[in-house]
Amino acid sequence: MRTLLKGGIIVTDTQISRGDILIEEEKILAIGDFKDSDADKIYDVSGCYVMPGGIDPHTHMELQQSPDYRSVDDFYTGTVAAAVGGTTTILDHIAFGPKGCNLHYSIDIYHELAKKSVIDYGFHGVIQEVNSNILNELNDIITNEGIPSFKAYSTYGYAMTEVDFALLLRQMKISKGILTIHCENDAMTRYYQSECIKNKQLEPIYHAKSRPNMTEAETVDTLLSIAKMEGDAPVYIVHTSARESVKRIELARMIGQKNVYSETCPQYLLLDESKYYKEGPIEGTKYLMAPPLRTKEDQNYLWKAITKGSIQTIGTDHCPFMFERDKRKAANNFTLAPGGIPGVEERMIILFSEGVLKNRISLNDYVSITSTNAAKIFGMYPQKGSLAPQSDADIVVIDPSKTGVISVKNQYSVCDYNTYEGLTVNGEVHLVFSRGKLIAKDRQFCGAKGDGKFIYRMLS
Numbered sequence: 001m002r003t004l005l006k007g008g009i010i011v012t013d014t015q016i017s018r019g020d021i022l023i024e025e026e027k028i029l030a031i032g033d034f035k036d037s038d039a040d041k042i043y044d045v046s047g048c049y050v051m052p053g054g055i056d057p058h059t060h061m062e063l064q065q066s067p068d069y070r071s072v073d074d075f076y077t078g079t080v081a082a083a084v085g086g087t088t089t090i091l092d093h094i095a096f097g098p099k100g101c102n103l104h105y106s107i108d109i110y111h112e113l114a115k116k117s118v119i120d121y122g123f124h125g126v127i128q129e130v131n132s133n134i135l136n137e138l139n140d141i142i143t144n145e146g147i148p149s150f151k152a153y154s155t156y157g158y159a160m161t162e163v164d165f166a167l168l169l170r171q172m173k174i175s176k177g178i179l180t181i182h183c184e185n186d187a188m189t190r191y192y193q194s195e196c197i198k199n200k201q202l203e204p205i206y207h208a209k210s211r212p213n214m215t216e217a218e219t220v221d222t223l224l225s226i227a228k229m230e231g232d233a234p235v236y237i238v239h240t241s242a243r244e245s246v247k248r249i250e251l252a253r254m255i256g257q258k259n260v261y262s263e264t265c266p267q268y269l270l271l272d273e274s275k276y277y278k279e280g281p282i283e284g285t286k287y288l289m290a291p292p293l294r295t296k297e298d299q300n301y302l303w304k305a306i307t308k309g310s311i312q313t314i315g316t317d318h319c320p321f322m323f324e325r326d327k328r329k330a331a332n333n334f335t336l337a338p339g340g341i342p343g344v345e346e347r348m349i350i351l352f353s354e355g356v357l358k359n360r361i362s363l364n365d366y367v368s369i370t371s372t373n374a375a376k377i378f379g380m381y382p383q384k385g386s387l388a389p390q391s392d393a394d395i396v397v398i399d400p401s402k403t404g405v406i407s408v409k410n411q412y413s414v415c416d417y418n419t420y421e422g423l424t425v426n427g428e429v430h431l432v433f434s435r436g437k438l439i440a441k442d443r444q445f446c447g448a449k450g451d452g453k454f455i456y457r458m459l460s
Contacts, residue, residue, distance in 0.1 A: 008049070078090075239265050321338045342413050
Protein backbone atom coordinates (compact mmCIF):
# COMPACT_ATOMS: atom_id res chain seq x y z
CA MET A 1 0.00 0.00 0.00
CA ARG A 2 1.42 3.33 -1.09
CA THR A 3 0.09 6.72 0.02
CA LEU A 4 1.01 10.03 -1.59
CA LEU A 5 0.82 13.43 0.11
CA LYS A 6 0.94 15.75 -2.86
CA GLY A 7 1.97 19.37 -3.21
CA GLY A 8 2.55 20.32 0.40
CA ILE A 9 4.98 22.64 2.14
CA ILE A 10 7.32 20.17 3.79
CA VAL A 11 8.83 21.41 7.06
CA THR A 12 11.54 19.75 9.15
CA ASP A 13 13.65 21.14 11.96
CA THR A 14 16.16 22.50 9.43
CA GLN A 15 14.45 22.84 6.04
CA ILE A 16 11.33 24.09 4.26
CA SER A 17 10.53 22.93 0.73
CA ARG A 18 7.63 22.18 -1.58
CA GLY A 19 7.09 18.65 -2.74
CA ASP A 20 5.42 15.29 -2.28
CA ILE A 21 5.88 12.60 0.34
CA LEU A 22 5.48 8.98 -0.71
CA ILE A 23 4.62 6.49 2.02
CA GLU A 24 4.90 2.73 1.71
CA GLU A 25 3.11 0.76 4.42
CA GLU A 26 4.36 2.20 7.74
CA LYS A 27 7.43 4.04 6.47
CA ILE A 28 8.31 7.14 4.49
CA LEU A 29 9.63 5.90 1.16
CA ALA A 30 10.81 9.14 -0.44
CA ILE A 31 10.35 12.89 -0.78
CA GLY A 32 10.23 14.37 -4.28
CA ASP A 33 7.93 14.91 -7.23
CA PHE A 34 5.71 11.91 -7.92
CA LYS A 35 2.97 10.90 -10.33
CA ASP A 36 -0.50 9.97 -9.13
CA SER A 37 0.11 6.52 -10.56
CA ASP A 38 2.93 5.99 -8.04
CA ALA A 39 0.43 5.59 -5.19
CA ASP A 40 -2.73 3.73 -4.26
CA LYS A 41 -4.13 6.61 -2.19
CA ILE A 42 -3.56 10.32 -2.86
CA TYR A 43 -4.11 13.32 -0.57
CA ASP A 44 -3.88 16.80 -2.06
CA VAL A 45 -2.20 18.90 0.63
CA SER A 46 -1.52 22.00 -1.48
CA GLY A 47 -1.14 25.09 0.68
CA CYS A 48 -0.73 23.00 3.83
CA TYR A 49 2.28 22.45 6.05
CA VAL A 50 3.44 18.83 6.21
CA MET A 51 5.51 18.07 9.30
CA PRO A 52 6.65 15.23 11.55
CA GLY A 53 3.88 14.07 13.86
CA GLY A 54 3.94 15.67 17.28
CA ILE A 55 5.75 14.04 20.18
CA ASP A 56 4.47 14.99 23.62
CA PRO A 57 7.26 14.07 26.05
CA HIS A 58 5.19 14.69 29.18
CA THR A 59 1.76 13.17 29.81
CA HIS A 60 0.02 11.53 32.77
CA MET A 61 -2.64 9.11 31.55
CA GLU A 62 -4.58 7.24 34.24
CA LEU A 63 -2.36 8.77 36.91
CA GLN A 64 -3.30 7.71 40.43
CA GLN A 65 -2.22 10.94 42.11
CA SER A 66 -3.59 9.93 45.50
CA PRO A 67 -6.07 7.37 46.84
CA ASP A 68 -8.88 9.83 46.02
CA TYR A 69 -7.78 11.21 42.67
CA ARG A 70 -7.00 9.59 39.33
CA SER A 71 -6.51 11.60 36.13
CA VAL A 72 -9.63 11.18 34.02
CA ASP A 73 -8.14 10.45 30.59
CA ASP A 74 -7.04 6.86 30.18
CA PHE A 75 -4.70 5.60 27.48
CA TYR A 76 -7.60 5.41 25.02
CA THR A 77 -9.37 8.75 25.52
CA GLY A 78 -6.12 10.57 26.14
CA THR A 79 -4.40 9.26 23.03
CA VAL A 80 -7.48 9.89 20.88
CA ALA A 81 -7.34 13.50 22.08
CA ALA A 82 -3.63 13.59 21.27
CA ALA A 83 -4.14 12.10 17.82
CA VAL A 84 -6.89 14.50 16.79
CA GLY A 85 -4.62 17.34 17.89
CA GLY A 86 -1.71 16.18 15.73
CA THR A 87 0.37 14.25 18.26
CA THR A 88 1.44 10.78 17.14
CA THR A 89 3.67 9.76 20.06
CA ILE A 90 3.51 10.30 23.81
CA LEU A 91 5.99 9.58 26.57
CA ASP A 92 3.96 8.98 29.71
CA HIS A 93 5.24 9.49 33.22
CA ILE A 94 4.59 6.42 35.33
CA ALA A 95 2.86 6.88 38.69
CA PHE A 96 4.31 6.03 42.08
CA GLY A 97 3.71 2.53 43.37
CA PRO A 98 3.36 1.40 47.00
CA LYS A 99 6.15 2.26 49.40
CA GLY A 100 9.14 -0.03 49.02
CA CYS A 101 8.15 -1.40 45.60
CA ASN A 102 10.72 -1.99 42.90
CA LEU A 103 10.85 -0.14 39.58
CA HIS A 104 9.12 -2.89 37.65
CA TYR A 105 6.00 -2.77 39.82
CA SER A 106 4.52 0.30 38.13
CA ILE A 107 6.15 -0.33 34.74
CA ASP A 108 4.37 -3.68 34.46
CA ILE A 109 1.03 -2.05 35.31
CA TYR A 110 1.54 0.65 32.68
CA HIS A 111 2.39 -1.83 29.95
CA GLU A 112 -1.09 -3.28 30.49
CA LEU A 113 -2.87 0.08 30.75
CA ALA A 114 -1.29 1.38 27.55
CA LYS A 115 -2.42 -1.51 25.35
CA LYS A 116 -5.52 0.52 24.41
CA SER A 117 -3.46 3.44 23.08
CA VAL A 118 -4.28 4.60 19.54
CA ILE A 119 -0.81 6.09 18.96
CA ASP A 120 2.72 4.95 19.75
CA TYR A 121 3.98 5.47 23.27
CA GLY A 122 6.87 5.09 25.65
CA PHE A 123 7.32 5.51 29.38
CA HIS A 124 9.43 7.49 31.77
CA GLY A 125 9.99 5.30 34.81
CA VAL A 126 9.74 6.81 38.28
CA ILE A 127 12.20 6.76 41.18
CA GLN A 128 10.77 6.50 44.70
CA GLU A 129 13.93 5.67 46.63
CA VAL A 130 17.60 5.06 45.96
CA ASN A 131 19.52 1.99 47.08
CA SER A 132 21.79 -0.60 45.48
CA ASN A 133 18.89 -2.80 44.38
CA ILE A 134 17.14 0.12 42.69
CA LEU A 135 20.32 1.22 40.93
CA ASN A 136 20.96 -2.30 39.63
CA GLU A 137 17.36 -2.59 38.45
CA LEU A 138 17.63 0.82 36.83
CA ASN A 139 20.63 -0.32 34.83
CA ASP A 140 18.82 -3.48 33.72
CA ILE A 141 15.71 -1.61 32.55
CA ILE A 142 17.71 1.00 30.64
CA THR A 143 19.93 -1.62 29.04
CA ASN A 144 17.38 -4.32 28.22
CA GLU A 145 13.81 -2.96 28.31
CA GLY A 146 13.77 0.16 26.14
CA ILE A 147 13.05 2.65 28.91
CA PRO A 148 16.13 4.89 29.21
CA SER A 149 14.40 7.85 30.90
CA PHE A 150 13.34 8.06 34.53
CA LYS A 151 11.80 10.80 36.62
CA ALA A 152 12.73 11.89 40.11
CA TYR A 153 11.20 14.58 42.30
CA SER A 154 12.70 17.19 44.59
CA THR A 155 9.33 17.59 46.30
CA TYR A 156 6.22 15.62 47.34
CA GLY A 157 6.29 12.39 49.30
CA TYR A 158 9.19 10.80 47.44
CA ALA A 159 11.54 13.78 47.31
CA MET A 160 15.15 12.82 46.66
CA THR A 161 18.09 14.14 48.66
CA GLU A 162 21.10 15.73 46.98
CA VAL A 163 23.03 12.48 47.47
CA ASP A 164 20.13 10.50 45.96
CA PHE A 165 20.27 12.71 42.89
CA ALA A 166 24.04 12.30 42.63
CA LEU A 167 23.76 8.50 42.74
CA LEU A 168 20.97 8.53 40.16
CA LEU A 169 22.81 10.85 37.81
CA ARG A 170 25.97 8.77 38.13
CA GLN A 171 24.04 5.62 37.24
CA MET A 172 22.33 7.36 34.32
CA LYS A 173 25.67 8.32 32.86
CA ILE A 174 27.02 4.78 33.25
CA SER A 175 23.89 3.10 31.85
CA LYS A 176 23.27 5.64 29.07
CA GLY A 177 20.00 6.89 30.47
CA ILE A 178 18.62 10.34 31.24
CA LEU A 179 17.09 11.68 34.44
CA THR A 180 14.06 13.95 34.16
CA ILE A 181 13.45 16.07 37.23
CA HIS A 182 10.57 17.97 38.80
CA CYS A 183 12.38 20.93 40.36
CA GLU A 184 10.82 22.71 43.34
CA ASN A 185 12.36 23.31 46.76
CA ASP A 186 10.31 21.07 49.01
CA ALA A 187 11.14 22.72 52.33
CA MET A 188 10.39 26.21 51.09
CA THR A 189 7.14 25.37 49.30
CA ARG A 190 5.93 23.56 52.43
CA TYR A 191 6.92 26.53 54.57
CA TYR A 192 5.24 29.09 52.32
CA GLN A 193 2.13 26.95 52.12
CA SER A 194 1.98 26.67 55.91
CA GLU A 195 2.29 30.46 56.15
CA CYS A 196 -0.63 30.88 53.76
CA ILE A 197 -2.73 28.47 55.80
CA LYS A 198 -1.81 30.22 59.05
CA ASN A 199 -2.75 33.61 57.59
CA LYS A 200 -5.96 32.25 56.04
CA GLN A 201 -4.70 33.08 52.54
CA LEU A 202 -6.35 30.14 50.82
CA GLU A 203 -7.72 31.38 47.49
CA PRO A 204 -6.12 29.88 44.35
CA ILE A 205 -3.74 32.82 43.84
CA TYR A 206 -1.96 31.82 47.03
CA HIS A 207 -1.12 28.49 45.46
CA ALA A 208 1.12 30.52 43.15
CA LYS A 209 2.38 32.72 45.98
CA SER A 210 3.40 29.63 47.96
CA ARG A 211 5.53 28.36 45.06
CA PRO A 212 7.43 31.46 43.86
CA ASN A 213 9.83 31.45 40.94
CA MET A 214 12.90 30.99 43.08
CA THR A 215 11.64 27.75 44.63
CA GLU A 216 11.98 26.30 41.14
CA ALA A 217 15.13 28.14 40.10
CA GLU A 218 17.07 27.29 43.27
CA THR A 219 16.42 23.60 42.73
CA VAL A 220 17.28 23.80 39.03
CA ASP A 221 20.59 25.39 40.03
CA THR A 222 21.28 22.67 42.60
CA LEU A 223 20.47 19.83 40.22
CA LEU A 224 22.59 21.29 37.43
CA SER A 225 25.48 21.60 39.87
CA ILE A 226 25.12 17.96 40.92
CA ALA A 227 24.94 16.85 37.29
CA LYS A 228 28.15 18.80 36.65
CA MET A 229 29.83 17.13 39.63
CA GLU A 230 28.84 13.78 38.14
CA GLY A 231 30.71 14.42 34.92
CA ASP A 232 28.01 16.23 32.94
CA ALA A 233 25.48 13.49 33.57
CA PRO A 234 22.40 13.97 31.36
CA VAL A 235 19.61 15.95 33.02
CA TYR A 236 16.24 17.09 31.68
CA ILE A 237 14.24 19.73 33.58
CA VAL A 238 10.51 19.14 33.16
CA HIS A 239 7.86 21.89 32.94
CA THR A 240 10.24 24.83 33.29
CA SER A 241 8.07 27.81 34.19
CA ALA A 242 10.23 30.56 35.68
CA ARG A 243 12.58 32.88 33.82
CA GLU A 244 15.13 32.55 36.63
CA SER A 245 15.25 28.80 35.99
CA VAL A 246 15.95 29.33 32.30
CA LYS A 247 18.71 31.80 33.13
CA ARG A 248 20.42 29.17 35.26
CA ILE A 249 20.11 26.63 32.46
CA GLU A 250 21.58 29.15 30.02
CA LEU A 251 24.45 29.90 32.39
CA ALA A 252 25.26 26.21 32.82
CA ARG A 253 25.49 25.78 29.07
CA MET A 254 27.46 28.99 28.65
CA ILE A 255 30.20 27.77 30.99
CA GLY A 256 30.42 24.50 29.10
CA GLN A 257 28.14 22.06 30.87
CA LYS A 258 26.90 19.37 28.49
CA ASN A 259 23.79 17.18 28.40
CA VAL A 260 21.46 19.84 29.85
CA TYR A 261 17.92 19.84 28.46
CA SER A 262 14.75 21.69 29.39
CA GLU A 263 11.06 21.53 28.65
CA THR A 264 8.26 24.01 29.07
CA CYS A 265 4.50 23.71 28.52
CA PRO A 266 1.87 25.68 26.57
CA GLN A 267 0.22 26.87 29.78
CA TYR A 268 3.39 28.70 30.82
CA LEU A 269 3.64 30.34 27.40
CA LEU A 270 0.01 31.47 27.10
CA LEU A 271 -1.52 31.82 30.57
CA ASP A 272 -0.46 33.88 33.58
CA GLU A 273 -1.26 33.97 37.28
CA SER A 274 -4.23 36.30 36.78
CA LYS A 275 -6.16 33.14 35.85
CA TYR A 276 -6.24 32.33 39.57
CA TYR A 277 -8.34 35.39 40.44
CA LYS A 278 -9.53 37.25 37.33
CA GLU A 279 -12.81 35.32 37.01
CA GLY A 280 -13.12 34.52 40.70
CA PRO A 281 -11.67 31.80 42.92
CA ILE A 282 -13.97 29.02 41.68
CA GLU A 283 -12.78 29.43 38.07
CA GLY A 284 -9.26 29.83 39.39
CA THR A 285 -9.23 26.26 40.68
CA LYS A 286 -9.10 24.99 37.09
CA TYR A 287 -5.47 26.09 36.90
CA LEU A 288 -4.13 24.54 40.09
CA MET A 289 -0.96 22.67 39.15
CA ALA A 290 2.71 22.64 40.07
CA PRO A 291 4.62 24.63 39.12
CA PRO A 292 1.86 27.26 39.06
CA LEU A 293 1.17 29.82 36.37
CA ARG A 294 3.66 32.68 36.40
CA THR A 295 3.76 36.27 35.08
CA LYS A 296 3.72 37.78 31.61
CA GLU A 297 7.41 38.57 32.06
CA ASP A 298 8.06 34.86 32.49
CA GLN A 299 5.99 34.09 29.38
CA ASN A 300 8.01 36.50 27.26
CA TYR A 301 11.29 35.06 28.48
CA LEU A 302 10.18 31.50 27.74
CA TRP A 303 9.20 32.37 24.16
CA LYS A 304 12.58 34.00 23.58
CA ALA A 305 14.32 31.01 25.16
CA ILE A 306 12.78 28.75 22.53
CA THR A 307 14.24 30.80 19.69
CA LYS A 308 17.65 30.80 21.40
CA GLY A 309 17.56 27.04 21.86
CA SER A 310 17.55 27.33 25.65
CA ILE A 311 14.34 25.29 25.79
CA GLN A 312 14.34 22.17 23.64
CA THR A 313 10.86 20.69 24.01
CA ILE A 314 7.27 21.50 24.82
CA GLY A 315 5.30 18.88 26.69
CA THR A 316 1.84 19.36 28.11
CA ASP A 317 2.00 17.74 31.55
CA HIS A 318 -1.50 16.54 30.55
CA CYS A 319 -3.06 15.44 33.84
CA PRO A 320 -6.77 16.32 33.82
CA PHE A 321 -9.18 16.14 36.73
CA MET A 322 -12.87 17.03 36.72
CA PHE A 323 -13.66 20.63 37.57
CA GLU A 324 -17.11 20.01 39.05
CA ARG A 325 -16.14 16.91 41.02
CA ASP A 326 -12.50 17.50 41.92
CA LYS A 327 -11.35 21.08 41.43
CA ARG A 328 -13.96 23.67 42.35
CA LYS A 329 -14.15 22.62 46.01
CA ALA A 330 -10.70 24.18 46.42
CA ALA A 331 -11.96 27.74 45.80
CA ASN A 332 -11.60 28.56 49.49
CA ASN A 333 -8.68 26.21 50.19
CA PHE A 334 -6.24 25.65 47.35
CA THR A 335 -4.70 22.65 49.13
CA LEU A 336 -7.84 20.54 48.58
CA ALA A 337 -7.66 20.08 44.79
CA PRO A 338 -5.58 17.60 42.82
CA GLY A 339 -2.89 19.27 40.75
CA GLY A 340 -3.03 19.06 36.99
CA ILE A 341 -4.71 20.34 33.82
CA PRO A 342 -5.69 19.01 30.37
CA GLY A 343 -3.76 20.04 27.27
CA VAL A 344 -2.56 17.17 25.06
CA GLU A 345 -5.24 17.87 22.44
CA GLU A 346 -4.49 21.55 21.96
CA ARG A 347 -0.69 21.65 22.06
CA MET A 348 0.09 21.46 18.34
CA ILE A 349 -2.45 23.97 17.07
CA ILE A 350 -1.92 26.44 19.92
CA LEU A 351 1.82 26.54 19.31
CA PHE A 352 1.25 26.94 15.57
CA SER A 353 -1.28 29.74 15.99
CA GLU A 354 0.31 31.58 18.91
CA GLY A 355 3.91 30.78 18.06
CA VAL A 356 4.43 30.52 14.31
CA LEU A 357 1.64 32.76 13.03
CA LYS A 358 2.42 35.47 15.59
CA ASN A 359 6.10 35.37 14.61
CA ARG A 360 7.30 34.29 18.04
CA ILE A 361 8.98 31.20 16.62
CA SER A 362 9.89 29.96 13.15
CA LEU A 363 8.39 26.95 11.40
CA ASN A 364 11.68 25.11 11.94
CA ASP A 365 11.58 25.97 15.65
CA TYR A 366 8.03 24.64 15.74
CA VAL A 367 9.06 21.25 14.39
CA SER A 368 12.05 21.14 16.72
CA ILE A 369 10.11 21.82 19.92
CA THR A 370 7.02 19.78 19.09
CA SER A 371 8.71 16.70 17.65
CA THR A 372 12.32 16.37 16.55
CA ASN A 373 14.13 17.45 19.71
CA ALA A 374 12.12 15.08 21.89
CA ALA A 375 12.88 12.24 19.49
CA LYS A 376 16.60 13.02 19.68
CA ILE A 377 16.77 13.53 23.45
CA PHE A 378 14.78 10.42 24.34
CA GLY A 379 16.20 7.90 21.90
CA MET A 380 13.59 7.75 19.12
CA TYR A 381 15.34 9.58 16.28
CA PRO A 382 15.22 9.07 13.30
CA GLN A 383 12.42 6.52 13.73
CA LYS A 384 10.31 9.38 15.08
CA GLY A 385 10.51 13.14 14.63
CA SER A 386 11.79 12.89 11.06
CA LEU A 387 10.51 12.92 7.49
CA ALA A 388 13.53 11.08 6.12
CA PRO A 389 13.18 7.86 4.11
CA GLN A 390 12.71 4.83 6.37
CA SER A 391 11.41 6.95 9.25
CA ASP A 392 8.00 6.00 10.61
CA ALA A 393 5.33 7.77 8.56
CA ASP A 394 4.10 9.80 11.54
CA ILE A 395 2.92 12.98 9.86
CA VAL A 396 0.74 15.96 10.71
CA VAL A 397 -0.72 18.22 8.02
CA ILE A 398 -1.79 21.69 9.15
CA ASP A 399 -4.03 23.91 7.01
CA PRO A 400 -3.13 27.54 7.83
CA SER A 401 -6.21 28.92 6.06
CA LYS A 402 -8.70 27.57 8.62
CA THR A 403 -9.69 29.10 11.95
CA GLY A 404 -11.37 27.68 15.01
CA VAL A 405 -12.28 28.30 18.62
CA ILE A 406 -11.07 25.96 21.34
CA SER A 407 -13.88 24.70 23.55
CA VAL A 408 -14.79 21.88 25.87
CA LYS A 409 -17.82 21.41 23.61
CA ASN A 410 -15.76 19.90 20.79
CA GLN A 411 -12.85 18.26 22.59
CA TYR A 412 -12.11 14.53 22.79
CA SER A 413 -10.64 14.55 26.29
CA VAL A 414 -13.25 13.44 28.82
CA CYS A 415 -12.36 16.31 31.15
CA ASP A 416 -15.29 18.65 31.83
CA TYR A 417 -13.38 21.84 31.09
CA ASN A 418 -10.76 23.12 28.66
CA THR A 419 -7.69 25.01 29.82
CA TYR A 420 -7.83 27.29 26.76
CA GLU A 421 -11.61 27.76 26.53
CA GLY A 422 -12.61 30.44 24.02
CA LEU A 423 -9.18 30.89 22.46
CA THR A 424 -9.39 31.60 18.72
CA VAL A 425 -6.75 29.69 16.79
CA ASN A 426 -5.60 30.23 13.24
CA GLY A 427 -4.83 27.01 11.44
CA GLU A 428 -6.35 23.56 11.75
CA VAL A 429 -4.93 20.08 12.07
CA HIS A 430 -6.13 18.69 8.75
CA LEU A 431 -4.63 15.18 8.51
CA VAL A 432 -2.77 12.97 10.97
CA PHE A 433 -0.94 9.78 10.03
CA SER A 434 0.48 7.23 12.46
CA ARG A 435 2.92 4.82 10.82
CA GLY A 436 1.30 5.50 7.46
CA LYS A 437 -2.29 5.05 8.60
CA LEU A 438 -4.70 7.98 8.57
CA ILE A 439 -5.96 8.34 12.15
CA ALA A 440 -7.57 11.79 12.09
CA LYS A 441 -9.06 14.07 9.47
CA ASP A 442 -10.37 17.56 10.20
CA ARG A 443 -10.64 16.76 13.92
CA GLN A 444 -12.53 13.52 13.30
CA PHE A 445 -10.82 10.46 14.75
CA CYS A 446 -10.59 7.50 12.38
CA GLY A 447 -7.95 5.34 14.05
CA ALA A 448 -8.45 2.24 16.16
CA LYS A 449 -8.13 1.32 19.81
CA GLY A 450 -4.97 -0.64 20.49
CA ASP A 451 -3.12 0.38 17.31
CA GLY A 452 -0.42 2.15 19.30
CA LYS A 453 2.85 0.33 19.88
CA PHE A 454 5.37 0.54 22.71
CA ILE A 455 8.53 2.26 21.47
CA TYR A 456 11.73 0.53 22.53
CA ARG A 457 14.16 3.39 23.08
CA MET A 458 17.93 3.55 23.47
CA LEU A 459 20.14 6.60 23.92
CA SER A 460 23.32 6.88 21.91
